[in-house]
Amino acid sequence: MRAMVYRGPYKIRVEDKDIPAIEHPNDAIVRVQRAAICGSDLHLYHGMMPDTRVGTTFGHEFIGVIERVGGSVRSLVPGDRVMVPFNIYCGSCWFCANGLYSNCHNVNPNATAVGGIYGYSHTCGGYDGGQAEYVRVPFADVGPSKIPDWLDDEDALMCTDALATGYFGAQLGDIREGDVVAVFGAGPVGLFAAQSAWLMGAGRVIVIDHLEYRLEKAKQMAHAEVIDIADVADVVVEMKRTTGHLGADVAIDAVGAEADGNLLTHVTAAKLKLQGGSPIALNWAIDSVRKGGTVSVMGAYGPIHTAVKFGDAMNKGLTINTNQCPAKRQWPRLFSHIRNGYLNPKEIITHRIPLEHIAEGYHIFSAKLDNCLKPVIVPDAA
Known part of the structure; x- marks a missing residue:
């Protein structure tokens, strides 16, 4: 697959990487249809986040289609359109049971505070992110949700973070x-x-x-x-x-x-x-x-x-x-506000950039060029 790859501060490029594999029966592989560059990704891009390792793929805001699922996944099947919260969490620890999904106790061996986050350095668990054609999603019965038929893809993308x-x-x-x-x-x-x-x-x-x-x-x-x-x-x-x-x-x-x-x-x-x-x-x-x-x-x-x-x-x-936002906990209220017309999330998007040009997208966003407010990445596989 093609994926954004970190090569050092201010140095990113698109390279060939292996399509992620099912590593645990609760995993799913998602074919990414839309991803976004977040302002907090600039901390990584500028070399400001500790333990951001060469070869990492960024991206904690993404939606896509289920490509494969592990043997234990029951709520999703290949072909389902899903939105994936930026938090990675187990769903069963004390913190998850109390709605503190961003503080999950079981998904990040490198910190005692924050749980796991896609594509956000090894201080947040070392998970690759969604600025790629495919991404591995752990705990697939817990985090991702099917995108409601009435919800626009880019509105769903904004709900992920x-x-x-x-x-x-x-x-x-x-x-x-x-x-x-x-x-x-x-x-x-x-x-x-x-x-x-x-x-x-x-x-x-x-x-x-x-x-x-x-x-x-x-x-x-x-x-x-x-x-x-x-x-x-x-x-x-x-x-x-x-x-x-x-x-x-x-x-x-x-x-x-x-x-x-x-x-x-x-x-x-x-x-x-x-x-x-x-x-x-x-x-x-x-x-x-x-x-x-x-x-x-x-x-x-x-x-x-x-x-x-x-x-x-x-x-x-x-x-x-x-706190870090427990994203999925907000979705029922957000869905109601979007459906009733009180919120129009995709109006924030100013740039839609092919994955192959993501380095230019980071430069535009970082330098605040062209009145860039929110760039969205479109993988070729979409």
């Missing part, structure tokens, strides 16, 4: 009717979080970013007020000014560790196998929310961080809710 994570970010905010919600970051996850905040009763939604085309999308897609970081001297002061000097009720960090990083994060990622990332957006969220408010964090952060203003958060009496 970006939409589910944005919706989850709004959930973590514990939004009450009339709340002022600030969303830091106008990438796909931030835009979906802003849309979702309205569904949960927000009275105002304010999106903060530094790219004009993303802020325009926030106004058009999420009907949000916007703050362009380049236009204000101090983001926190501006947030206080626009909220009667109280601060937002809820702040959602949809940035996580900035994918470009800095010298310190490059050194710690490459040499010490640790990635924290810059805490700027998270500290802005802590400072911008009112006393007694809530900060939601669902962005991609590494295992350490030493510069978060935790003392300020404690002294302000903030509630901080965090």
Whole structure:
């Protein structure tokens, strides 16, 4: 098969790889029809994620058709169209039994916090991802679901991570009717979080970013007020000014560790196998929310961080809710919102790129060229 292959920071190409095999009776092999490049894939692309090994195939957002199944798989058969959550989880441990699919205890020998994630380095289990013609899907009776006949393929693709994570970010905010919600970051996850905040009763939604085309999308897609970081001297002061000097009720960090990083994060990622990332957006969220408010964090952060203003958060009496999104848990609500016309996930997609040209796709997305917001990859086998 043809697959995207990592060869080092900023170096990816499409190569021939063996079609993945059934390694366990619970496995399925999926022929990929659509995949996506996620903003968090840029951490890998830039060499910011520890233990990203040469030869790895990225991609944790994908849908496709079942090609083969292991002998124990009962819910799927070859030919089924499936959407696959980015989480890999067993479905039977304590965490899975309590809906914490992203914290599964049995799928990642390299970490005690996060479970398994497709195509996201060996710190997340070492599983190859879906930016390829075929991908192995473990625990096929647990993770993937058949795509409903009424659901568009690209809408389903967005549910595998970006939409589910944005919706989850709004959930973590514990939004009450009339709340002022600030969303830091106008990438796909931030835009979906802003849309979702309205569904949960927000009275105002304010999106903060530094790219004009993303802020325009926030106004058009999420009907949000916007703050362009380049236009204000101090983001926190501006947030206080626009909220009667109280601060937002809820702040959602949809940035996580900035994918470009800095010298310190490059050194710690490459040499010490640790990635924290810059805490700027998270500290802005802590400072911008009112006393007694809530900060939601669902962005991609590494295992350490030493510069978060935790003392300020404690002294302000903030509630901080965090986790990687358990994507499949969000699907029933998302399906309802999509079917009723409240959400149109595929409107976020700006580029559709053949798999053979994925290196150019990563460059366009990383450099923010051509107003790129969400690139989708189309394998030749599709």
